[in-house]
Amino acid sequence: MNMLNIKINNKEIKVAKGTSILNAAKEVGINIPNLCYHPDQEVKANCRVCVVEVHGAKTLQASCATEVKEGMVIRTNTQKVRQARKVVIELLLANHDMDCTSCKKNNQCGLQEIAANIGVRESRFENVLEKQEIDTSSPAIERDPNKCIRCGRCIQMCTEVQGLAILDYVGRGGLVDIKPAFGMYLNNTACVACGQCSVVCPVAAITEKEDIEQVWEAINNPNKTVIVQTAPAVRVSLGEEFGMEPGKIVTGKLVASLRALGFDKIFDTDFTADLTIIEEGHELLKRLNEGGTLPMLTSCSPGWINFIEQYYPNLLPHLSSCKSPQQMFGALVKGYYAEKIGKSPEDIFSVSIMPCTAKKFEAKREEMSIDGKNFDVDVVLTTRELAKMLRQAGVDFNMIEEEKYDAPFGLSSGAGVIFGATGGVMEAALRTVYEVVTGKTLENLDFKAVRGLEGIKEAKIDLDGTIVKVAIVHSLSKAKKIMELIKEGKADYSFIEIMCCPGGCIGGGGQPFGGTDELRIKRINAIYEADKELPIRKSHENPAVNKLYKEFLIEPLGEKSHHLLHTKYVDRKK
Amino acid sequence: MSNIEITKNILTARFDAINPDSIDEYISHNGYSALKKSLLKTGEEIINDIKTSNLRGRGGAAFPTGIKMEAVLKAYGSPKYIICNADEGEPGNFKDRYLMEKDPHQIIEGIIICAYATDIKHGYIFIRGEYINAINIMRKALEQARVKGYLGDNILDSGYSFDIEIYTGAGSYVCGEEFALLVTIEGKPGRSTYKPPFPTTSGLYNKPTQINNVETFCNIPHIINMGGEEFSKIGTSSSTGTKLISLSGNIISPGLYEVELGTSIRDIINKLGNGIPNNRKIKMVQIGGASGPIIPENMLDIKLDTKEMKKLDLCFGSGAIIVMDDRIDVLDILKRITEFFHHESCGKCTPCREGLTQMLILLDRFTDGIATTNDLALLEILMETMNQASICGLGQAAPIATQKVLEYFREEFTNKICSTDS
Ligand SMILES: Cc1cc2nc3c(=O)[nH]c(=O)nc-3n(C[C@H](O)[C@H](O)[C@H](O)COP(=O)(O)O)c2cc1C
Ligand code: SF4
Ligand code: SF4
Numbered sequence: 002m003n004m005l006n007i008k009i010n011n012k013e014i015k016v017a018k019g020t021s022i023l024n025a026a027k028e029v030g031i032n033i034p035n036l037c038y039h040p041d042q043e044v045k046a047n048c049r050v051c052v053v054e055v056h057g058a059k060t061l062q063a064s065c066a067t068e069v070k071e072g073m074v075i076r077t078n079t080q081k082v083r084q085a086r087k088v089v090i091e092l093l094l095a096n097h098d099m100d101c102t103s104c105k106k107n108n109q110c111g112l113q114e115i116a117a118n119i120g121v122r123e124s125r126f127e128n129v130l131e132k133q134e135i136d137t138s139s140p141a142i143e144r145d146p147n148k149c150i151r152c153g154r155c156i157q158m159c160t161e162v163q164g165l166a167i168l169d170y171v172g173r174g175g176l177v178d179i180k181p182a183f184g185m186y187l188n189n190t191a192c193v194a195c196g197q198c199s200v201v202c203p204v205a206a207i208t209e210k211e212d213i214e215q216v217w218e219a220i221n222n223p224n225k226t227v228i229v230q231t232a233p234a235v236r237v238s239l240g241e242e243f244g245m246e247p248g249k250i251v252t253g254k255l256v257a258s259l260r261a262l263g264f265d266k267i268f269d270t271d272f273t274a275d276l277t278i279i280e281e282g283h284e285l286l287k288r289l290n291e292g293g294t295l296p297m298l299t300s301c302s303p304g305w306i307n308f309i310e311q312y313y314p315n316l317l318p319h320l321s322s323c324k325s326p327q328q329m330f331g332a333l334v335k336g337y338y339a340e341k342i343g344k345s346p347e348d349i350f351s352v353s354i355m356p357c358t359a360k361k362f363e364a365k366r367e368e369m370s371i372d373g374k375n376f377d378v379d380v381v382l383t384t385r386e387l388a389k390m391l392r393q394a395g396v397d398f399n400m401i402e403e404e405k406y407d408a409p410f411g412l413s414s415g416a417g418v419i420f421g422a423t424g425g426v427m428e429a430a431l432r433t434v435y436e437v438v439t440g441k442t443l444e445n446l447d448f449k450a451v452r453g454l455e456g457i458k459e460a461k462i463d464l465d466g467t468i469v470k471v472a473i474v475h476s477l478s479k480a481k482k483i484m485e486l487i488k489e490g491k492a493d494y495s496f497i498e499i500m501c502c503p504g505g506c507i508g509g510g511g512q513p514f515g516g517t518d519e520l521r522i523k524r525i526n527a528i529y530e531a532d533k534e535l536p537i538r539k540s541h542e543n544p545a546v547n548k549l550y551k552e553f554l555i556e557p558l559g560e561k562s563h564h565l566l567h568t569k570y571v572d573r574k575k
Numbered sequence: 576m577s578n579i580e581i582t583k584n585i586l587t588a589r590f591d592a593i594n595p596d597s598i599d600e601y602i603s604h605n606g607y608s609a610l611k612k613s614l615l616k617t618g619e620e621i622i623n624d625i626k627t628s629n630l631r632g633r634g635g636a637a638f639p640t641g642i643k644m645e646a647v648l649k650a651y652g653s654p655k656y657i658i659c660n661a662d663e664g665e666p667g668n669f670k671d672r673y674l675m676e677k678d679p680h681q682i683i684e685g686i687i688i689c690a691y692a693t694d695i696k697h698g699y700i701f702i703r704g705e706y707i708n709a710i711n712i713m714r715k716a717l718e719q720a721r722v723k724g725y726l727g728d729n730i731l732d733s734g735y736s737f738d739i740e741i742y743t744g745a746g747s748y749v750c751g752e753e754f755a756l757l758v759t760i761e762g763k764p765g766r767s768t769y770k771p772p773f774p775t776t777s778g779l780y781n782k783p784t785q786i787n788n789v790e791t792f793c794n795i796p797h798i799i800n801m802g803g804e805e806f807s808k809i810g811t812s813s814s815t816g817t818k819l820i821s822l823s824g825n826i827i828s829p830g831l832y833e834v835e836l837g838t839s840i841r842d843i844i845n846k847l848g849n850g851i852p853n854n855r856k857i858k859m860v861q862i863g864g865a866s867g868p869i870i871p872e873n874m875l876d877i878k879l880d881t882k883e884m885k886k887l888d889l890c891f892g893s894g895a896i897i898v899m900d901d902r903i904d905v906l907d908i909l910k911r912i913t914e915f916f917h918h919e920s921c922g923k924c925t926p927c928r929e930g931l932t933q934m935l936i937l938l939d940r941f942t943d944g945i946a947t948t949n950d951l952a953l954l955e956i957l958m959e960t961m962n963q964a965s966i967c968g969l970g971q972a973a974p975i976a977t978q979k980v981l982e983y984f985r986e987e988f989t990n991k992i993c994s995t996d997s
């Protein structure tokens with residue numbers, strides 16, 4: 002590698018060619034403040050908080066955008082730099098609804114942190130904010146333009162990763178805003194509610210719709226039995242909210258802390274992930290045997306469902322009819338468990354803890370309720386909201402002793418856990434399908450990248466003579482590519498796993514703020530670690546699932562399943 | 576430097592002497608002779624000649640043109656592009672419009688020679704959308720040049736092929752900034768974007784790109800015809816050649832003038848512009864357009880010379896000179912200039928977008944008579960941050976006029992301070 006000699010604050014170091022000043026400074030232990038920079042995104046260089054002095058340059062240079070050069074002499078803390086940084090932050094604050102104490106991002110905000118660090122307590126400039134309406138039209142995402150610092154991170158996420166371009170720059174000059182075209186309400190756009198924009202927003206301008214209060218009310222209502230389910234991806238990310246190493250598995254602490262909050266029953270969505278595998282696996286076999294629509298597409302990612310319903314409604318027959326594990330769970334809770342414990346569904350309050358914002362949207366779909374009013378899942382909380390609740394209740398997550406899930410829906414297999422990572426549903430499904438068909442155990446699946454189609458991976462497995470080709474994709478820009486292939490009849494796959502969010506659910510839009518690819522990989526590794534640790538690794542070997550079939554569901558794709566575990570989709574082309 | 580001729584008609588020599596719609600008249604006035612000569616030379620020879628001429632860009636930044644061309648020639652990547660910047664959005668400037676309307680082929684010939692020297696096959700002329708007449712004239716001229724074989728496949732049987740497309744900018748002032756111009760041609764909104772170092776290595780579609788101002792290109796045929804050495808004798812040692820001056824404001828004879836570089840501002844105002852009307856006194860002069868510095872009457876002897884002006888932190892930019900007499904309200908002018916930038920800012924970066932809003936508020940405090948010493952200090956810190964931390968030249972230059980007024984006419988501000996708080 003080509004190494005260059007540079008000097009930062011009088012420290013001489015060698016760094017690789019192509020390194021930005023911002024990253025070079027990290028190597029000598031200097032964190033240059035930054036707002037628009039994001040390690041996984043194209044350099045935008047618009048906030049100008051990260052400026053530094055480069056010897057010989059006429060003006061200050063944005064360290065995120067400037068690559069080091071041989072012999073470069075950089076100073077990151079001169080009076081000139083400090084003044085410019087301060088003024089830039091003060092300028093942002095002067096066009097900002099600065100009310101940190103009542104802000105959703107208080108203590109988790111990039112702007113607030115930098116202001117505090119560089120010693121800006123209030124702006125010397127007159128506040129010029131013209132208050133705009135907060136967009137609360139979406140059941141999942143809330144957009145508060147009064148907090149936006151116009152860094153463009155959300156635009157890049159929505160456009161480059163999700164391929165949707167719902168958000169964009171509107172207007173120019175001092176009037177530039179970041180919002181949907183024509184200033185439309187989010188709910189009137191084809192936004193899929195994935196929440197990826199909220200993960201990268203450094204301030205409180207895009208966040209999830211907060212539903213914490215409803216849950217507190219239910220917990221404190223003596224007439225309600227409050228049941229909570231936790232998604233696979235939450236156990237490998239919640240720790241980050243409390244300063245733990247990314248990728249730390251905190252399943253036991255998660256359960257204990259939910260109990261501490263006062264939930265009556267703590268169950269695991271992994272249980273219905275196993276159930277999904279049984280149902281979806283049999284659906285696939287049925288389609289293969291009876292000449293059904295292929296490739297079959299997975300249906301457990303509600304952001305992805307929003308996408309196909311709005312952008313490719315003609316391809317809806319490809320979609321598996323299985324509900325997502327969250328909704329299977331909700332249906333079982335209200336349609337089976339309630340009766341089992343001698344309660345009416347109205348007395349049950351069903352909460353789910355999800356890494357996802359789109360699941361808030363999904364839970365409010367009419368078909369996901371008993372009668373259009375009593376929903377199978379009453380409230381969806383994101384990982385972030387749960388962390389907030391725990392902080393509100395003063396639960397010391399680091400201290401709390403691990404506990405176990407409640408029976409009967411607390412038992413799950415490793416197959417259920419890996420649902421949380423891209424490729425997990427496919428692997429889990431094939432573990433079961435392969436064994437059902439061949440009677441043998443599936444060895445490691447070997448996925449290979451599809452040439453020329455970045456981000457799409459495929460594999461072949463031999464089901465007793467029938468070669469089945471499968472593929473996996475994550476993020477919607479990639480999903481779009483595969484949908485185009487299907488449309489053109491060029492996708493010779495039998496089964497495709499599609500996840501809306503980069504990395505799968507572990508990279509969901511409800512996960513801790515500031516997610517990066519590096520972090521996602523750590524979470525994925527943790528998910529597979531958790532899989533390995535479990536004694537049962539195949540869905541069809543989960544005794545609790547088998548018991549449920551025996552006692553209640555009778556058989557996969559049976560009448561009860563059809564009623565509780567499967568759904569239908571709507572053409573919502575916009 | 577003593578024998579500087581105030582009026583020196585090189586680029587404007589054919590103005591009104593030929594019909595701009597007639598390529599034949601251009602040819603009969605020595606037109607396309609430089610192209611013919613160039614086609615017999617190598618690219619390096621041509622670039623060396625331009626380097627010897629010491630020609631600097633006329634778009635504002637005065638970057639040496641030969642060095643820019645050399646960078647494009649050496650840059651890795653193909654295809655390469657050449658762009659003539661005819662966006663001319665700077666208020667007070669109208670030289671490029673005249674050059675296009677009065678002698679279009681001079682520009683085209685200059686572009687072709689540069690493209691040939693740097694082995695470029697595709698060219699664009701980016702013309703400001705409001706210049707409808709100029710657009711039509713340039714269109715016609717390009718077509719005529721194609722018919723005559725100066726453009727298109729196998730130019731004059733040299734084996735070299737090149738063509739030029741016209742692109743009209745519906746956008747704003749900032750579209751003239753080179754990165755904003757590039758993204759506009761690429762079909763994205765005209766915002767100055769961060770791109771790696773310079774267009775010469777990564778310009779249009781991330782390919783090496785030569786961008787020059789209209790007037791810069793117009794010099795090229797003359798350099799080829801007279802030789803770089805001869806050309807370098809015109810003007811001063813640090814600023815060679817002539818400069819088109821768009822003279823306006825409180826002046827008896829406003830208009831476009833071509834002067835030898837090294838001419839003083841006072842001579843331009845008095846000898847070409849015939850002084851100011853109504854026997855009034857000059858209060859100040861803005862040089863280079865809205866983004867240029869403002870100087871007081873007692874500095875008018877300064878010469879159009881990059882080096883000399885740089886010593887005083889001045890530059891002549893694109894060559895607009897706006898004269899203001901003693902009736903003007905200095906703060907009112909500054910507010911209007913600032914409003915212009917506020918309107919034209921693309922809004923991408925914080926110092927420019929938010930800074931201009933705050934500059935207007937602070938300036939208002941002075942005109943409203945409620946300013947304090949703190950306001951003045953804050954204004955100065957703000958403007959420094961805009962100079963230092965904005966992405967592009969618009970935000971960097973927007974405060975210059977105000978800063979120069981503070982340097983030369985500080986009392987205009989201090990007189991209006993109502994309290995000296997701490
Ligand atoms: C805000 C802004 C507007 C500009 N507008 C123009 C313009 O209208 N025409 C122009 O030739 N250069 C303009 N420039 C300068 C160009 O960025 C670029 O430097 C120039 O076209 C290079 O040509 P030259 O080397 O021949 O001067 C502008 C620069 C800025 C910062
Ligand atoms: S977005 Fe950040 S700086 Fe703004 S009010 Fe909220 S916490 Fe404070
Ligand atoms: S939620 Fe997803 S689709 Fe909607 S604006 Fe954000 S990134 Fe785009």
Ligand code: SF4
Pocket residue numbers: 148149150151152153154155156179198201202203204206207
């Ligand atoms: S909404 Fe957030 S991410 Fe998007 S531009 Fe505004 S501050 Fe940046």
Ligand code: SF4
Pocket residue numbers: 749766767768919920921922923924925927928965966967968969970971
């Ligand atoms: S300086 Fe102004 S015009 Fe230039 S990029 Fe920044 S906001 Fe846009």
Ligand code: FES
Pocket residue numbers: 034035036037038045046047048049050051052063064065066
């Ligand atoms: S982080 Fe470098 S300009 Fe925003």
